[in-house]
Amino acid sequence: MSNESGTNRLSPTGSSTHLTRRALLSMLGLAVPAVAITALTPAAMASTTAAVPAVAPAAAAASTLPSYGVKAAARSSLKVVTGRDFAQSNYCWYEPTITSLKNVAYTIAPNSSTKASAVPVQVSGGVTNPFSLMRLGPNNSTSGQQVVVDGLLLTGTAQPPSAANPGKTGHNYHGLTVYWGRNNIIANSTFIAASWGDANSPPGETFAIMGYKDTDTYIKNVEVDGRTPDGTRVGGSPMGFNNSTRPVIEDSYLHHSLVSSLTFSTAGNTPSVANATSSPTTRRIRIEHNANTKMERGYRFTGINHEHVLGTIKHYLPTIAIDWTEWTASHMWFGSWLSSAEIRITIDPASITGGYRNNMGCLTLAIPTLVNGRTNQQKLSDVVVTLPDGTPLKPYIVSSPQGSPMPISRNTHYVVNVG
Numbered sequence: 094m095s096n097e098s099g100t101n102r103l104s105p106t107g108s109s110t111h112l113t114r115r116a117l118l119s120m121l122g123l124a125v126p127a128v129a130i131t132a133l134t135p136a137a138m139a140s141t142t143a144a145v146p147a148v149a150p151a152a153a154a155a156s157t158l159p160s161y162g163v164k165a166a167a168r169s170s171l172k173v174v175t176g177r178d179f180a181q182s183n184y185c186w187y188e189p190t191i192t193s194l195k196n197v198a199y200t201i202a203p204n205s206s207t208k209a210s211a212v213p214v215q216v217s218g219g220v221t222n223p224f225s226l227m228r229l230g231p232n233n234s235t236s237g238q239q240v241v242v243d244g245l246l247l248t249g250t251a252q253p254p255s256a257a258n259p260g261k262t263g264h265n266y267h268g269l270t271v272y273w274g275r276n277n278i279i280a281n282s283t284f285i286a287a288s289w290g291d292a293n294s295p296p297g298e299t300f301a302i303m304g305y306k307d308t309d310t311y312i313k314n315v316e317v318d319g320r321t322p323d324g325t326r327v328g329g330s331p332m333g334f335n336n337s338t339r340p341v342i343e344d345s346y347l348h349h350s351l352v353s354s355l356t357f358s359t360a361g362n363t364p365s366v367a368n369a370t371s372s373p374t375t376r377r378i379r380i381e382h383n384a385n386t387k388m389e390r391g392y393r394f395t396g397i398n399h400e401h402v403l404g405t406i407k408h409y410l411p412t413i414a415i416d417w418t419e420w421t422a423s424h425m426w427f428g429s430w431l432s433s434a435e436i437r438i439t440i441d442p443a444s445i446t447g448g449y450r451n452n453m454g455c456l457t458l459a460i461p462t463l464v465n466g467r468t469n470q471q472k473l474s475d476v477v478v479t480l481p482d483g484t485p486l487k488p489y490i491v492s493s494p495q496g497s498p499m500p501i502s503r504n505t506h507y508v509v510n511v512g
Contacts, residue, residue, distance in 0.1 A: 161346040161379075162283030162316030163246050171198040171246055177205035179224045179266065186227045192238055194229060198246035201226055204263070209255035212264045213296035215391075222296040225267035225303065226287060232273035232307075239275055245282040247301075249289060249327075258291055265289045265329070267299045274307035284317045290329020292391040293353045293384065299329030304337040305360060312342045319350030319383065326351040326386060336360035337370045346379045352391065354383035356398040357406075364401035364430050372404035381414040393417055395426040395459060402427075405435040410481065413456075415447035420494040422448045423459035423510060430464060433472040439479050440486075442503040451495045456486075456507040478507045 163171070174186075174197060181187035185201050206224075213220050226247060230240035251263035258264050268287030271277055279302065290299035301317045304310055312332070319328020331347035333356040334340050340357075347355055355378075361368040375397070384394035396413040399406060406427075413424045424445055427436065438456070445456045456478065460471050478486045489501050492512040499508070 159344070161314055161344070163244055163281060167196070167244065168198070168246065171196050171244070173198045173200070175200050175202055176226075177202045179206055179208045182228075183208075183223045184225050184228050184270070186229075188227075188229050189231045191229045192231075192240045194240075194242045194245060196244040198248070199227065200248040201250055201252075203250040204253055206252035206264065206266075209253040209264045212255045212257040212266075214257045215292050215297045219294070219296045222265050222267065222299055224265075225270045227268065228270045228272050230272075230274065230277070232271075232275065234273060237273045237275040240271075240277045242269075242277075242279045243281055245269075245279070247282070247284050247287045249286040251321075251327075252289075257296070258289075261289070261291055261327070263289060265291060265297060265299050267303050267329075268301035269303070271302065271304045271307045271310055273305065274310050276309045277307065277311070279310070279312045279315055281314045282316075284315070284331075286319065286321045286327050287317070288319075288329045289327045290350070290352050293394050294391070297329070297391065298333075298353050298356075300333035300356075301328060301330070302332045304332075304334035304340055306336045307334070307340070308338040310334075310337065310340045312340070313344055315342075315345040317345075317347045317350075319348065329353050330356050331383065332356070333358065334370050334373060336368045337373070339372045339374070340370070341374045341376075342378055343376045344378070346381075348379065348381040348383065350383040351386060352384050352394065354394050354396055354398060355380055356400070357402050358398070358400040366403065366431060369401045369403050369431060371402065372406070373399075373402065374407040374409075375411060376409045377411070379412040381412070382416055385415060385417040388417075388419065393419075393421075395422075396424040397426075399425065399427045399429075399434070401429045401431050402434050403429075403431060405437065408438045408440075410439055410441055410444065412444040413446070417447065418449060420449045420451075420491075421459070421510065421512065423457045424448065425456075426459040427469075427471045427476075428459075428461060428464035429470045430467055431470060433470050433475045436471075436476040438477070439481060440507075441481060445503070449495075451498050452508045453499055453501055453503060455489070455499075455501060455503040457510060458507060459510045462492075462511050473509060476509075480504075 176185040255264040284301045288299040288301040291297045317331035328350040330353035357370045357373045359368045380396045486507045488509045489506045490509045
């Protein structure tokens with residue numbers, strides 16, 4: 094997605110019994126059978142049972158806030174797998190037989206990629222970067238099988254630079270691809286610099302967790318840190334869903350990407366009902382300090398992005414901090430050439446920060462009149478924003494910069510930017 098262009102496309106290369114949602118939730122507190130390291134492709138990686146190095150993301154949260162992802166105390170017991178290159182169908186780890194993964198740390202060896210010359214150059218309407226660190230499970234159609242990930246530490250490293258990324262230490266790539274996933278779970282996991290990106294639209298827009306034609310993906314207690322262990326921002330979008338049906342993200346922390354943020358979008362160059370994401374839900378997620386490291390084309394980004402999303406969109410008590418202060422800044426962006434989605438947002442106003450100074454700290458939604466030159470079909474009448482007690486907030490509509498503080502309060506209003 095680009096706030097300037099409003100486009101985002103994903104076209105990656107590359108009969109079972111599913112647990113009920115109730116069973117999935119209860120399962121998160123239980124042990125999931127560990128994957129034997131011997132089941133992994135030996136030609137693509139070397140493994141060891143040594144303790145994971147003390148590489149913890151430099152979280153911005155205070156110690157009083159909830160922890161996310163693989164707990165520090167558990168990291169010393171993780172099995173460690175080191176891989177090389179993207180030689181398995183454009184993945185470092187392509188494991189179609191693995192449907193359960195628990196308590197394993199995966200790291201790609203630095204500068205092991207031989208694919209730098211194949212990384213797509215950033216052009217208008219560019220194709221998606223085809224390279225990802227990991228894809229699990231026999232999922233490549235509607236008959237895909239459930240995959241459960243519980244306790245994964247996935248760490249990216251600098252790879253050889255490419256002509257497509259002349260200003261970066263190494264070339265771009267995605268993290269974990271949820272390819273045609275069916276009821277997949279990703280829980281209690283941490284992603285550190287797991288995707289490298291450098292633009293807010295493909296191919297520079299990459300995803301640490303990338304959903305593609307997946308159904309009922311459930312993500313809980315996951316941290317995505319877009320920085321390398323030394324604090325350098327390299328990450329693309331922490332999560333992106335493309336032609337995904339009913340994805341759910343709960344109690345997760347997505348922060349400090351270089352470009353882009355949480356995105357729900359389409360798979361394909363032309364948005365359609367057939368390739369759109371539908372009915373995403375988030376609950377108590379933290380979206381903080383993603384993108385907006387500089388006010389240049391390709392770097393500006395909203396907190397949560399929705400492009401051509403159908404159905405019902407639900408966001409319950411998100412924490413959103415954006416570092417974009419221009420009048421066009423927004424905490425959420427909604428644009429569609431398709432039908433209008435039902436949007437239901439519940440917020441604690443104190444958990445929404447950043448944005449244009451004259452918006453008085455209010456939640457700001459961007460619902461532009463035009464999306465890439467075509468009328469935006471998203472209707473403000475389909476948007477409901479409430480406080481936790483159910484009290485509705487009123488929309489305050491702006492279409493141009495407001496030169497003075499607006500006569501509103503974040504406890505009574507939210508801002509809608511239609512410009």
